[in-house]
Amino acid sequence: MAVSFRSDSLMDDWCHVLELSKLRPGESVVVLSSDASLETNVAQGMRGAARMGARIFQMHVPRPVMHAGMDRSLNVGATPLAGNSLAIDTLKKADLIIDTFGLLHSPEQEEILSAGARMLMVVESPDVLSRNLPEQADKDRVMAADRWLRTGKVLRATSCAGTDLRLPIGQFRTIPEYGFADDPGHWDHWPSGFNSTFPNENEAEGMLVIAPGDMLFPFKSLVTDEIACQVKQGRIVSIEGGYDALVLERFLRSYEDPDAFAISHVGWGLQPKSKWTAQLTMDKGDSLGMEARAYAGNFLCSTGPNAEAGGSNKSRCHVDIPMFGCSVYVDDAPMVIDGRVVAEGQKV
Numbered sequence: 001m002a003v004s005f006r007s008d009s010l011m012d013d014w015c016h017v018l019e020l021s022k023l024r025p026g027e028s029v030v031v032l033s034s035d036a037s038l039e040t041n042v043a044q045g046m047r048g049a050a051r052m053g054a055r056i057f058q059m060h061v062p063r064p065v066m067h068a069g070m071d072r073s074l075n076v077g078a079t080p081l082a083g084n085s086l087a088i089d090t091l092k093k094a095d096l097i098i099d100t101f102g103l104l105h106s107p108e109q110e111e112i113l114s115a116g117a118r119m120l121m122v123v124e125s126p127d128v129l130s131r132n133l134p135e136q137a138d139k140d141r142v143m144a145a146d147r148w149l150r151t152g153k154v155l156r157a158t159s160c161a162g163t164d165l166r167l168p169i170g171q172f173r174t175i176p177e178y179g180f181a182d183d184p185g186h187w188d189h190w191p192s193g194f195n196s197t198f199p200n201e202n203e204a205e206g207m208l209v210i211a212p213g214d215m216l217f218p219f220k221s222l223v224t225d226e227i228a229c230q231v232k233q234g235r236i237v238s239i240e241g242g243y244d245a246l247v248l249e250r251f252l253r254s255y256e257d258p259d260a261f262a263i264s265h266v267g268w269g270l271q272p273k274s275k276w277t278a279q280l281t282m283d284k285g286d287s288l289g290m291e292a293r294a295y296a297g298n299f300l301c302s303t304g305p306n307a308e309a310g311g312s313n314k315s316r317c318h319v320d321i322p323m324f325g326c327s328v329y330v331d332d333a334p335m336v337i338d339g340r341v342v343a344e345g346q347k348v
Contacts, residue, residue, distance in 0.1 A: 009130070011044060011051070014044045014045065015052060017133070017180050018048050018096075020136065020179075020180035020182060021181045021182050022118075023054055023095075023096055025052065026055060028056075029049040029055070029094065030056070030058070030096075030098070031045045031058045031059070031098045032058075032059050032061075032097055032100060032103075033058060033061075033101060034060065034080050034101040035062060036063060037101045038123070041126075042100050044126075045098040054096070059087060059090070063080055078106075078316065079106045079108055080101070081103065088108055092111070092115035092117060093117075094117050095117065096118045099119055099121040100123060104121065104189075105305055105307070107307070109308070113186075114185065116185050118183065118187075119188070120189070121188070121189045122189075125282075125286050125287060128191060128287055128290070131273060131275075131291075132179070132192075132271060132290075132291065132294070133179075133191075134190060138179055138192075138193050139178040139182075141346045141348065142176045142195050144345030145176075145268070146174050146176040148330040149169065149195060149196075149267070152170070152330040152331050153170055154330070154331055155167040155169050155199070155328065155330055156328070156329045156330075156332075157266070157301070157326050157327070158329075159211065159323065159326040161209040163206075163208055163209045165207065165231060165266075165301070166206050167199040167204050171199075171200040171311075172309035172311060174195065174197045175196050175265065175267075177192035177193065179191055179192045179193060179271075191273075191274065191290050191294060192271065192294050193269065193270045193272075193274065194267060194270060194293060195267045197266065198264060198265050198309045198311060199266060201306070201311055203234055204234045204263040206231050207229070207231065208229040208231055209226060209227070210223050210321055211223065211226055211324075212224055213324055214322065214324055215279070215292050216244070216319065217292075217293070217320040217321075218318075218320075219247070219251075220289050224244060225242040225244055226241050226242075227245040227248060231263060234263055235258070235262050236252075236262075236263070237261075251317075252303065252317060254317075255315065257317060259313045259314070259317075261303060262315070263303060264303050264304045265300075265302050266302070267299075267300055268299055268300065268328045268335060269295045269296050269298040270348060271348075272348035274291035274295045275291050276291070276292060276324065278292070279292055292322045295322065295324075297340050297341050299326035299328050299336065300320060300321065300322050301321045301323065302320045304318035304319065324339055325338055326339060
């Protein structure tokens with residue numbers, strides 16, 4: 001059951017995040033909403049920005065039209081802004097956008113950010129937001145990790161379960177996430193505390209072994225038996241195991257898109273406030289599951305698109321796989337050992 005918060009306490013949290021996002025009096029703020037937005041987030045975002053003296057309005061757009069049986073949460077990049085040039089042009093003029101439904105992995109988001117707008121995605125419930133309230137120290141840790149990823153040539157992940165992935169990097173930009181949007185053109189997500197990049201196209205190689213206790217998103221479920229994925233030339237070429245392996249393989253194949261099997265963003269979590277099992281204590285529809293993704297010391301491997309970083313993969317299928325107990329290295333320098341952050345400047 002979600003924890004109940006007094007309105008004034010939640011408003012203090014919002015103002016704190018907006019201050020970290022360098023919101024100044026007179027700046028223009030757009031709260032972007034759709035039918036799927038949490039009304040609390042919309043209302044608190046409006047009130048918080050108004051309290052800080054911003055010029056603010058709400059832009060509400062309807063859900064995108066879907067085929068029969070199509071689930072928005074399982075088709076990344078399908079946004080209500082697609083084809084709406086008037087809305088996109090308006091958003092490009094904003095100083096700060098509070099996105100309450102999720103433009104992630106969409107060309108519309110990249111177009112808006114390229115114009116210099118700051119964007120903060122806020123889709124989690126109030127108790128998750130408050131439990132993971134960001135601080136400047138979160139950015140410091142993430143940017144310390146980012147310096148390694150920006151200059152590194154190879155990211156490697158291993159585990160006692162058998163994971164041994166070699167991921168050449170450098171072709172694509174990094175994506176530092178620390179919970180607030182403080183620089184022009186920067187996208188972030190409250191809650192967060194995570195750094196990632198995309199492997200060079202067609203170059204990821206090795207074995208990805210998803211162990212019991214690891215998680216699969218968008219299913220928002222714990223893995224109960226081992227899944228062994230062979231990766232060659234940037235794609236998963238075989239999936240072996242029991243029930244969980246069968247589910248994962250059938251899900252990827254259901255898109256009838258070979259790009260669904262490609263390795264997408266990879267990185268590690270740096271948020272000490274996040275709870276690994278938080279998703280298990282709430283209804284699946286009540287959380288995006290960011291706490292497992294940002295959990296300090298996890299290794300996050302994903303499949304599907306890389307178009308948001310400038311790559312060629314535009315698959316609608318995206319699977320996030322937070323993994324517990326892995327070791328992560330950048331150019332042989334240890335970042336995480338057996339699920340514990342060890343790199344200087346990143347320790348939590």
